[in-house]
């Protein structure tokens with residue numbers, strides 16, 4: 001059975017993994033920090049790692065992209081989308097008035113993962129502007145800290161599974177700024193994995209470094225895809241960290257690497273003097289609500 005490194009029990013990442021694998025044929029290995037999730041597979045202790053890379057509200061999770069590019073060399077083996085439904089979670093009975101209605105005026109501190117916190121900015125400003133905001137390694141860790149500190153005015157932002165895992169109560173459900181909040185996850189690891197779902201497409205992620213002093217280089221790179229009618233779904237510039245103003249271009253192509261046209265496009269880009277690194281070529285899975293089988 002494959003070991004899959006993931007953020008702690010009760011996080012969005014954990015729930016997203018249960019969804020992808022339909023709760024089958026994998027053993028989650030929980031880690032408190034995303035750096036440890038990456039390192040578990042990089043060191044061979046786990047077979048795969050679950051990495052959130054993009055979110056509807058917050059955009060690219062730049063720290064995780066950095067790790068993928070600079071810190072580890074782990075190919076992407078699958079990509080899937082999963083909803084992030086955040087809630088305000090408290091110790092049972094806290095922050096309720098005499099009629100049992102929610103009263104947020106006594107909240108002194110709200111804890112969460114930075115991305116989840118940012119997804120709920122409107123709710124926080126409207127309902128608990130007085131609260132100090134503290135970011136921690138995951139939404140589930142935030143819930144656990146609140147559980148261990150009853151009566152101090154602390155609340156956490158996290159998902160329903162996180163509240164259930166730690167036996168806490170949701171006092172305000174669905175508090176994300178926009179209803180359609182999804183996270184894009186990738187599974188990284190050295191080998192391909194059998195996934196018990198039907199893929200909805202294929203993607204190849206490439207990292208292109210342009211030659212210096214070559215006016216129009218990016219235009220020519222994009223042309224290599226365009227005239228072959230290769231569809232791109234994402235292009236992002238990321239700092240090389242070697243020189244101020246020097247960037248990699250991260251490009252997602254909606255085509256597997258073993259297709260007829262993509263290898264030729266990559267050769268053309270290399271011939272321009274660009275460096276090309278393939279980050280992975282993998283199946284993609286969209287979210288289908290009716291088939292969610294999270295336990």
Ligand SMILES: O=C(O)C(=O)C[C@]1(C(=O)O)C=C[C@@H](O)C=C1
Pocket residue numbers: 007010011012013014052055061084113115116137138139140183
């Ligand atoms: O803390 C969690 O629950 C996570 O799984 C992490 C994470 C992230 O890193 O973006 C994943 C998805 C949510 O949108 C918020 C946080």
